[in-house]
Amino acid sequence: MEIWRCEACGHVYDPDMGDAQSGREPDMPFEDHPASWVCPDCGAAKDKFAKEKKEEKPE
Numbered sequence: 646m647e648i649w650r651c652e653a654c655g656h657v658y659d660p661d662m663g664d665a666q667s668g669r670e671p672d673m674p675f676e677d678h679p680a681s682w683v684c685p686d687c688g689a690a691k692d693k694f695a696k697e698k699k700e701e702k703p704e
């Protein structure tokens with residue numbers, strides 16, 4: 646699993662959670678966001694987000 650972090654403000658987009666603030670459905674891969682999508686917190690462009698590994702919690 647991967648998450649995406651805004652390099653401008655630190656906002657994390659977690660595909661498991663979606664992005665309720667801008668009406669995105671859960672389970673939407675970051676790559677599927679339109680190029681016009683921006684950080685819901687600070688408005689930074691999509692290309693300001695950096696991919697990070699998210700640790701899986703063992704059940």
Ligand SMILES: [Zn+2]
Pocket residue numbers: 651652653654655656684685686687688689
């Ligand atoms: Zn941001």
